[in-house]
Amino acid sequence: MDSFTKRPIIMMKMIRYPPLSATLPGQFGVGAHSDFGGVTVLLQQPGREGLEVWHDESEAWLPVPAVQDVLVISCGDMIQKWSGGVYRSARHRVINKSDAERFSCATFWHGDFSATNPLNPNDPNKDTVGQLLLRRFGNQFSLSKEVMAAAN
Numbered sequence: 001m002d003s004f005t006k007r008p009i010i011m012m013k014m015i016r017y018p019p020l021s022a023t024l025p026g027q028f029g030v031g032a033h034s035d036f037g038g039v040t041v042l043l044q045q046p047g048r049e050g051l052e053v054w055h056d057e058s059e060a061w062l063p064v065p066a067v068q069d070v071l072v073i074s075c076g077d078m079i080q081k082w083s084g085g086v087y088r089s090a091r092h093r094v095i096n097k098s099d100a101e102r103f104s105c106a107t108f109w110h111g112d113f114s115a116t117n118p119l120n121p122n123d124p125n126k127d128t129v130g131q132l133l134l135r136r137f138g139n140q141f142s143l144s145k146e147v148m149a150a151a152n
């Protein structure tokens with residue numbers, strides 16, 4: 001676990017959603033997705049509802065209340081894979097329901113670049129956090145061919 005938490009890659013995203021009146025019918029703030037990586041820590045603006053999580057059993061989108069001083073903690077696809085599905089990465093989306101801007105701050109905590117599955121050292125899959133991140137997001141950055149080759 002140490003090799004996962006010494007120098008973790010952490011990405012923070014500040015998000016502004018325009019008011020409902022400024023969006024097109026059917027337009028989402030963020031379309032349905034599951035987060036890619038490790039642990040996500042989300043701070044929502046109090047009272048600005050909008051985040052919804054898909055609940056398989058009832059086949060419905062459930063609202064996640066935006067409450068003062070409450071963080072929403074969830075896990076991403078990497079953790080789902082590493083845990084063999086014991087921890088699941090929830091599918092979620094955002095529709096700003098109020099006629100005011102909505103702000104949120106999402107922090108994606110991915111673990112150390114060279115860490116492999118921290119939940120199962122015997123996992124035959126030795127993909128590192130860095131490789132998985134580069135494979136998923138590498139094309140969004142101007143990285144050299146050598147760096148990209150290291151991801152594969």
Ligand SMILES: O=C(O)CCC(=O)C(=O)O
Pocket residue numbers: 013015030035042044051092094104105106
């Ligand atoms: O703004 C939110 O409440 C959630 C944002 C989100 O799901 C994301 O950035 O991955």
Ligand SMILES: [Fe+2]
Pocket residue numbers: 033034035092
């Ligand atoms: Fe998300």
